[in-house]
Amino acid sequence: MHSLSDYDFTLPPELIAQFPLSERSASRLLHVDDMSFTDRQFTDVVDLLSPGDLLVFNDTRVLKARFFGVKATGGKVEVLVERVIDNRTVHAQVRASKSPPTGTQIRLAEAFDVTVGERVGEFFTLVFPSDVFELIEAHGRLPLPPYIAHTADAFDETRYQTVYAKQPGAVAAPTAGLHFDLELLERLRQKGVNFAYVTLHVGAGTFQPVRKENLAEHKMHTEWYTIAVETVEAVRATKTAGGNVVAVGTTSLRALESASQSGELQAGGADTALFITPGYHFKTVDRLITNFHLPKSTLLMLVSAFAGYEVMKSAYAHAIAQKYRFFSYGDAMLLTYRKK
Incomplete structure (x- = not known):
């Protein structure tokens, strides 16, 4: 079939x-x-x-791969980390009213800034200021599937x-x-x-x-x-x-x-x-x-x-x-x- x-x-x-x-x-x-x-x-x-x-x-x-943040212009952004490339770099989906240009920064979770790198297909390269896994665990949110209606909680x-x-x-x-x-x-x-x-x-x-x-x-x-x-x-x-x-x-x-x-x-x-x-x-x-x-x-x-x-x-x-x-x-x- x-x-x-x-x-x-x-x-x-x-x-x-x-x-x-x-x-x-x-x-x-x-x-x-x-x-x-x-x-x-x-x-x-x-x-x-x-x-x-x-x-x-x-x-x-x-991973707690979902983040909410703001661009330098003040525009709201949602980021979903797709893949960790190394301890400072990820590929991510970035949802925003306008795509952030290469070299600009996005502030995530009101906690730290990432730098936007080159596009890789549908994904953006994001460079983290320190260890990716530590920042994701400390500040990210669990990304439940799209068909689950509630926001992820401790359970x-x-x-x-x-x-x-x-x-x-x-x-x-x-x-x-x-x-x-x-x-x-x-x-x-x-x-x-x-x-x-x-x-x-x-x-x-x-x-x-x-x-x-x-x-x-x-x-x-x-x-x-x-x-x-x-x-x-x-x-x-x-x-x-x-x-x-x-x-x-x-x-x-x-x-x-x-x-x-x-x-x-x-x-x-x-x-x-x-x-x-x-x-x-x-x-x-x-x-x-x-x-x-x-x-x-x-x-x-x-x-x-x-x-x-x-x-x-x-x-x-x-x-x-x-x-x-x-x-x-x-x-x-x-x-x-x-x-x-």
């Missing part, structure tokens, strides 16, 4: 989760096994995985972050991982399920809609990923022993598959603009834990490539009928790769 309209569906607004549940692992889990759909609790994932399986988590940490700052978040750099959470708490991770360890980690810094482009009806004309946003040698070794050991490589979230899957384009998973880091649509042959990932995605989104196309277009169409209809909670703070699915 390679037309945008093939990935549209009607979602009742009340099914868009606006707040996280009081407990991370209290969400629901739709177990999808071809055209069989079973309504479960997320904690049932312990029963659905086998000893020797490998869960691969994305350990990126969400969001905890819950819109996985319990294993380690590497700062994302502007959106790898949301499938939000369902895991420390108790659930320990239960999985005790069962004999193994863990490995990748880092993919999720960019704001993950929320950008696809605008081309012909998907071949869509230009995918880029994101930076890193895969350690230890993760490659864990994947190879799992495959050799006959276990399943289970990606926790589409970001973990994109990192693994991006690093597997030679046919076998390779360690290292790179930008990826991998656009996965039906017809793609998955090289590393066997199963996927993922939330429910937006209509016409690249992520809906990805899960349709993984589990089958008709399967996903029916699974989403089932989820809507059963009133599952959708998107970042919503419920999850467990999918198995439907090999062609």
Whole structure:
């Protein structure tokens, strides 16, 4: 299916989760096994995985990447850091009545000034006066997704972050991982399920809609990923022993598959603009834990490539009928790769 309209569906607004549940692992889990759909609790994932399986988590940490500020002229500005380039430089979206010229300064959060550098595509280069991560953590605001109506508060700052978040750099959470708490991770360890980690810094482009009806004309946003040698070794050991490589979230899957384009998973880091649509042959990932995605989104196309277009169409209809909670703070699915 390679037309945008093939990935549209009607979602009742009340099914868009606006707040996280009081407990991370209290969400629901739709177990999808071809055209069989079973309504479960997320904690049932312990029963659905086998000893020797490998869960691969994305350990990126969400930055407090949103700032409000003023230009030297007094005009209001909103800044969303997209990517940290080094400890003094970022690429960012800048919203203002007029684009700030190169060399001018913007005062952010009434706390410090950044200098505007060259444009890089749709982004501005901003030079910070001191350590980027320290200033972002001290003065920035958590950038919740555009479909969440409330302003981020202290609870969001905890819950819109996985319990294993380690590497700062994302502007959106790898949301499938939000369902895991420390108790659930320990239960999985005790069962004999193994863990490995990748880092993919999720960019704001993950929320950008696809605008081309012909998907071949869509230009995918880029994101930076890193895969350690230890993760490659864990994947190879799992495959050799006959276990399943289970990606926790589409970001973990994109990192693994991006690093597997030679046919076998390779360690290292790179930008990826991998656009996965039906017809793609998955090289590393066997199963996927993922939330429910937006209509016409690249992520809906990805899960349709993984589990089958008709399967996903029916699974989403089932989820809507059963009133599952959708998107970042919503419920999850467990999918198995439907090999062609």
